[in-house]
Amino acid sequence: xxxxxxxxxxxxxxxxxxxxxxxxxxxxxxxxxxxxxxxxxxxxxxxxxxxxxxxxxxxxxxxxxxxxxxxxxxxxxxxxxxxxxxxxxxxxxxxxxxxxxxxxxxxxxxxxxxxxxxxxxxxxxxxxxxxxxxxxxxxxxxxxxxxxxxxxxxxxxxxxxxxxxxxxxxxxxxxxxxxxxxxxxxxxxxxxxxxxxxxxxxxxxxxxxxxxxxxxxxxxxxxxxxxxxxxxxxxxxxxxxxxxxxxxxxxxxxxxxxxxxxxxxxxxxxxxxxxxxxxxxxxxxxxxxxxxxxxxxxxxxxxxxxxxxxxxxxxxxxxxxxxxxxxxxxxxxxxxxxxxxxxxxxxxxxxxxxxxxxx
Ligand SMILES: Nc1nc2c(ncn2[C@@H]2O[C@H](COP(=O)(O)OP(=O)(O)O)[C@@H](O)[C@H]2O)c(=O)[nH]1
Ligand SMILES: [Mg+2]
Ligand SMILES: [Zn+2]
Numbered sequence: 001x002x003x004x005x006x007x008x009x010x011x012x013x014x015x016x017x018x019x020x021x022x023x024x025x026x027x028x029x030x031x032x033x034x035x036x037x038x039x040x041x042x043x044x045x046x047x048x049x050x051x052x053x054x055x056x057x058x059x060x061x062x063x064x065x066x067x068x069x070x071x072x073x074x075x076x077x078x079x080x081x082x083x084x085x086x087x088x089x090x091x092x093x094x095x096x097x098x099x100x101x102x103x104x105x106x107x108x109x110x111x112x113x114x115x116x117x118x119x120x121x122x123x124x125x126x127x128x129x130x131x132x133x134x135x136x137x138x139x140x141x142x143x144x145x146x147x148x149x150x151x152x153x154x155x156x157x158x159x160x161x162x163x164x165x166x167x168x169x170x171x172x173x174x175x176x177x178x179x180x181x182x183x184x185x186x187x188x189x190x191x192x193x194x195x196x197x198x199x200x201x202x203x204x205x206x207x208x209x210x211x212x213x214x215x216x217x218x219x220x221x222x223x224x225x226x227x228x229x230x231x232x233x234x235x236x237x238x239x240x241x242x243x244x245x246x247x248x249x250x251x252x253x254x255x256x257x258x259x260x261x262x263x264x265x266x267x268x269x270x271x272x273x274x275x276x277x278x279x280x281x282x283x284x285x286x287x288x289x290x291x292x293x294x295x296x297x298x299x300x301x302x303x304x305x306x307x308x309x310x311x312x313x314x315x316x317x318x319x320x321x322x323x324x325x326x327x328x329x330x331x332x333x334x335x336x337x338x339x340x341x342x343x344x345x346x347x348x349x350x351x352x353x354x355x356x357x358x359x
Contacts, residue, residue: 012033012035012048012049013200013201014200014201014249014253014254015035015047015201015203015249015253015254015255016035016078016118016120016201016202016203016254016255017033017035017078017201018201021033021078021095024095024096025078025080025095026080026092026093030082030083030084031080031081031082031092032048032049032050032080032081032083033048033049033078033079033080033081033095034046034047034048034049034053034055034078034079034080034081035047035048035076035077035078035079035247035255036073036074036075036076036077036078036079036117036247037052037075037246037247037248037249038075038244038245038246038247039072039073039074039075039244039245040244042056042057043055043056044056044057044073044079044091046079046081046091047247047249048081053081053089054089055079055081055089055090055091056088056089056090056091057073057090057091058082058090058091058092058093060092060093061073061091061092061093061094064094069113070112070114071094072114073091073094074114074115074116074117074245075115075116075117075245075246075247075257076116076117076118076119076203076205076247076255076257077094077095077097077117077118078094078095078118079091079092079093079094079095080092080093080095097114097117097118098117098118098148099118099119099120099147099148099149100114100116100117100118100119100147100148101114101115101116101117101119101122101143101144101147101149101205101207101259102114102115102143102146102147103115103143115205115207115245115257115259116203116205116245116247116257116259118203119147119149119203119204119205119257120149120150120202120203120204121149121150121151121152121197121198121202121203121204121205122143122144122147122149122150122151122152122204122205122206122207123152123153123154123194123204123205123206123207123208124137124140124141124144124151124152124153124154124207124208125154125156125206125207125208125209125212125213125214125217126153126154126155126156126171126208126212127155127156127157127208127209127211127212127213128155128156128157128158128160128161128164128167129157129160129161131167132155132167132171134170134171134174134315134319135319135322135323136209137153137171137174137175138174138175138277138278138319138323139323140207140208141153141175141178141273141276141277142273142274142276142277142323143207143273144207144273145272145273145276145277146272146273147205147273149205151175151178152178152179152180152181152197152204153171153175153178153179153180153181154181154183154190154194154206154217155167155168155171155180155181155182155183156183156184156185156212156213156216156217157183157184157213158182158183158184158187158189158190159184159186159187159189164182165182168180168182174313174316175277176279176280177276177279181193181194183213183217185213185216185217185219185220188220191220191221194217194221195221195250195252195254198221198250198252198253198254198255198256199252199253199254200253200254201253201254202254202255203247203254203255203256203257204254204255204256204257205256205257205259206218206256206257206258206259207259210230210260211230214258214259214260215227215228215229215230215258215260216229217256218248218256218258221250221256222248222250222251222256223251226248227246227248227258244260245257245258245259245260246258274320274323274324274327277323278316278319278320280312280316281295281303281312281316281317281320284302284303284306284312285302285303286302287302288300288301288302288303289301295317295321303317
């Protein structure tokens with residue numbers, strides 16, 4: 001379809017569209033691809049060849065959403081939009097996602113929630129204006145690894161830390177196989193490295209505590225104040241900062257997704273992410289005498305042996321245990337939910353599709 005002549009045609013490839021997406025896109029009359037930048041109460045803002053538009057969700061997408069909340073469009077999704085003769089725009093389909101950043105839903109931790117779709121890198125944002133908690137970094141790294149995208153640690157506010165190189169070294173020894181970039185939006189340190197990570201067509205999702213400097217970083221990368229940041233006057237709770245996930249296009253190509261409001265990022269079935277985050281523990285565990293060694297008091301435990309030799313910081317094992325327990329609990333909850341759901345369905349079938357009568 002040819003867009004109207006007065007509209008500047010923006011190449012979607014600068015923001016992640018490629019031949020693989022093109023191959024699965026369902027082109028029909030008046031239907032074109034676009035990328036979701038944000039979702040507000042069912043209305044999606046999306047960026048397509050004709051610029052930014054607002055679209056409501058079509059009936060078929062609503063149907064899919066009623067079956068699973070994971071089907072709801074979210075920031076980063078590639079979607080197909082239909083433009084109707086009365087100028088209304090509807091979101092007809094969400095294209096199958098590639099890497100997805102997920103977390104356990106707040107309060108209902110055995111349900112997942114999609115934070116960002118089709119990401120190529122996940123930036124774990126940690127501010128150096130105070131001593132970072134390594135367990136927190138590890139928790140966020142597990143989330144990042146599990147997305148299928150490449151994790152990277154972004155140490156922000158390095159202009160406020162005299163020892164940022166030491167902290168970076170410490171984080172590096174604790175984050176095997178992960179790039180650690182020192183960043184300052186005040187001096188501009190690290191911004192070229194992050195831009196390089198994103199070109200061409202890459203998508204970086206930022207995760208981290210409120211106040212870590214995520215939105216400020218997005219603004220610095222764009223070179224304009226596109227997102228609200230916490231001002232110095234109201235550094236209490238960040239009341240006036242956004243709570244929405246939002247995808248921002250960079251003039252230099254690539255996209256950044258800010259994911260605010262990640263209070264105590266819950267883990268969501270991140271067995272793979274944990275193994276990658278604790279690659280050192282996982283590798284040592286291969287040498288344990290028992291396959292199901294919990295590295296507590298078992299004989300022939302090579303994890304403990306490594307701690308004795310001073311080759312593995314005891315903190316790493318403690319952190320691994322803590323996150324493993326958390327993950328086991330979530331998995332058990334998810335299994336219980338699945339069983340309950342199956343039982344309910346079986347009961348419905350036995351009663352000819354009618355819910356059983358009580359009493
Ligand atoms: N000195 C310094 N302050 C920063 C830097 N990045 C962010 N800040 C400040 O940190 C506070 C929180 O930043 P914000 O981007 O709102 O954090 P967010 O909650 O992660 O989005 C604001 O007052 C920013 O001005 C930095 O690189 N250096
Ligand atoms: Mg913010
Ligand atoms: Zn062991």
